[in-house]
Amino acid sequence: MGKLPRNRKKNRADPTAKPVKPPSDPELAAIRTSKILPVLQDLQSADQAKRSSAATAIANIVEDTKCRKLFLREQIVRILLEQTLTDASMETRIAGWGIMRNLALEEEADFCVHLYRQDILTAIEGAVKSTIDSKDTPVSKLPKSQQDLVWNLTSSVVTLLTSLSEADFEIVDAISKLSTIINFLFGLLSFDDAPTGIQNEALSCLAALTEDNKALAEFITEQGDWLNLLVRLKDSGGFQAVASCGVLHNIFSNMNTNEQGTSVKGASDAILLPKLVETIQQAHDQTSNNGANGANGHTAHSSPDRILQMALEITASIATSLQEALELANGKEEEFEGFGDEADDEVGDDIGEDEDDLDEAAMSDSDDPEMTQEEIEADMDMVLGDDQDDEETSDDQDTLHQLVRIACPAVIMVARPSQNMNSSEVQSQALAALNNIAWTVSSIDFSQSHLSSLQNIWTGLAQRIWDEVISPVLSSNTADIELATAITSIAWAVCRSVQGRITLRADEHRKFMALYHASKNIATPAESPVAKKDAENLDDTFFQALGVKCIGVLGRLALDPAPVELNREVGVFLMTLLSGIPETPAAIVVEALNEIFDIYADKDFSFDEPVFWNNRFDKHLEEVLPKCKKMAKTIDKRKAPELRSRVDEAVMNLARFLKYKKSEKGT
Structure with missing residues (x-):
């Protein structure tokens, strides 16, 4: 019988024990010799006092970038673990923690990620x-020093857990x-003697953990006491209240994406x-009084400036979640399928489907913000659809009502330019x-017509947003x-929400034309090989560009009943x-065509004859069509699948639009 082979690994030197080569940079080499090596030697000393002193010193030194990089080079993580x-x-x-x-x-x-892999x-x-x-030995029974x-x-x-959760x-x-860690975090929140700062850190950690985390959200809701x-904490005040709102919002959002819904009443x-x-x-009041630096003696967590940022961030996320809920309730928004060969009146209805006129009475009463509960419920019945559960509809109607009536004016107050x-x-x-x-x-x-009351409120707010936030930046x-x-994106959403019915100051529409020209000097995605998993991000870059947003604003402002000259x-x-x-970017071409389709969708619009026909837009578009077809072929589907798809769709719709306009004209 043969001998078992000798385990040669025991004779190999420990690779982690190899001496680290000193850096070639003289300054770093000097720091390593004078600061890093001596304190690391003390950290591994047999003398307990030296180890403790060294650990405390390193905790402070690692905040310096050069020292930190040198410590990592000397494998401090291995020593700590x-x-x-x-x-x-x-x-x-x-001190080690x-x-x-x-x-x-x-x-x-x-x-x-490296720490996680090191267990x-x-x-x-x-x-x-x-x-x-x-x-x-419970904490409460320890001496004060301990x-x-x-x-x-x-x-x-807890702070380390937060960093890991965000990574x-x-x-x-x-x-x-x-479960040990989750129980630990909620234990800190329920422990009356825990310092407020510690509880704030626990809430920040839970906020990071619960984001897009259905499993944890369900686990927390199952523990009724935790929810x-x-x-209770969100009704307290300051950072703790806002952070609790953040955790709850994450939980509610996760539960809303669950097709089975939630049994938690009022969640x-x-x-x-x-x-x-x-x-x-x-x-905002405290920040304004303290100036641009809202800390004024507060900690990083409790400063008015930090609290204000968190509250705004959560409000923004609530708006997005509501939009998703509305779209889920009503079914996905129908995609524009172009101009078919149906009868003129049917085609016209399809084109103008999203451009219905606002109720005249709503426009005249836009300054009256009052809504009865019955009107709110009627509005939400139409927004959410009749097939929704009564409790779910009530939740969303309250959210929409408060988002528009209460939250929006408060956000405008912070968003507008101010002296402070x-x-x-x-x-x-x-x-x-x-x-x-x-955008929601x-x-x-x-x-x-059931939505007239909500429309009244928003019409006034939309003009207020334009006057107090958008116009000052444009001027x-x-x-x-x-x-x-950011301002152009808001302007686009506001114009969309009121079908372009915004009272402009002087030549504000020309400001967006100037912005478009300025945007041409901004770098665009490079023509380079892109992995499939990154292709969607590249498409996002195309369609979120400033130039595209400028076209979107201009298109909404030119809708009927815009003045003929502006149109x-x-x-x-x-x-x-x-x-x-x-030379014109493909995303710009797509948005420009889509706006033209909407602007000149009906021969009854006041500017159809004097603008579209008298300026021979039909001939210009006929000349553009073959250029668009050629442009489509130059777009690689692997690099930008969404861009290619939307260009192809725009080309198809342009051909249908031209056919429709000719039939509408009777030529």
Whole structure:
């Protein structure tokens, strides 16, 4: 019988123990010699006092970029996992977790992925069970000095969990399956003696964990006490209230995407908006009084500026969730299928389906914001459809009512330019919230008379958004492209929601023409090989471009009953863009054609004869058609499948549109 082979691995040197080559940069080499190596040597010393002192020092030093990179180069993560986090000294262990927390905060997401692969979750579970959530010695029975140590450890662990949760969905899934950690987080929220800062960190962690996480949302709702606890916390105040709203919104959103729905009564965003609006108003007042820097002595979590950003972010997300719920209730929006060969009146109806006139009485009464409960319920019956469950309809009607009537005015207040000037982060988040609200309302079909009351309110708000938020930015001729893009998106949504019936100041429509020309200098997606999984993102880049949004605004402003001169100016502008094919980008061509189809969809429009026919738009479009066909063939379906599909559709519809206009004219 042969001998078993000798295990040669024992004779191999430990690769992690190999000495690290010093950096070639003289400055980094000096830092390594003077700061990094000595403190790492102390961290692994047999002297407990040295280890503890070194761990505390490193926790502070790693915030410096150069030092942090050098520590990572010297494999500090391995030292922490193998030695420091399991040290006999509690002070050393706590400092070690502080180092790990700071590394995760400062480094990119891939660092957290690396920690996850190094089984950091097992170490976290051990810390929770043995120290923080110990059954042998509860925190409340420890001396004050030891309680402070435990809370320091808790803060580091919870913050680390938040960083891990924000890094990767696989990590979120793994954490969600660890009942020890989920119980630990809710235990902190229910523990009266837990410091407020710790509870705030626990809420931030739960917000990260519950985003797009159906399994965890269902698990939390099954624990009735947890959901009730979150509802109670959202009625508190400050950061804790807003953060609780964020967690609840994530849970409600996940439950709404479940076809089986939820049995939790009143579980909808409708219960969150009053608190969010109250917080927005209070935080905005405090921020305005304190100037652009809203901290004024508050912590990063509790500063009015931070609270205001969070409230706006959650409001924006609620608007998007509501839009998705409305679309789900009514069925997916019917896609425009072009101009068929049916009778003229049927084709005309198809073209103008989304361009029905607003109720005249609604326009005249737009300043009256009052709605009875019966009117609200009637509105939502039409918006949501008759096949919805009564309780579900009630939830969505309350959310829509509060989003338009209560939240929108508060967001306008923050989004408009002011002397006190909110921080750029707050301004950006306010514009995002306003954008989402406007696009949600633009998805509602106001052609039914049952919606006149809701339409009245929105008509006044739409003009207010234009006057207080959009016009000031247009008049400033801002060079900030990000701001211009955000404002143009809002303008497009507002115009869509009221079918272009906006009172303009002077030549504001020309501002969007100028913005379009300015947008041509902005870089566009490069023509380079794109993996299939990235193709959709590339399409998003095309259709979210500033130029496309400018065309969208102009097209809505030119709709009937726009003045003939304004319509002619916009029509000529669009035709000029089309004549520039192939230099004109494909996404611009698609949007320009779609706007033309809508603008000149009916011969009864006042500008049809004096603009479309007198300016020979039909001849121009006939010349454009072969150019569009040729352009379509140049678009690679693998790189931009959506762009190619929409160009093909636009080409088909252009041919049908020309045929329709000729039959309408009788030529």
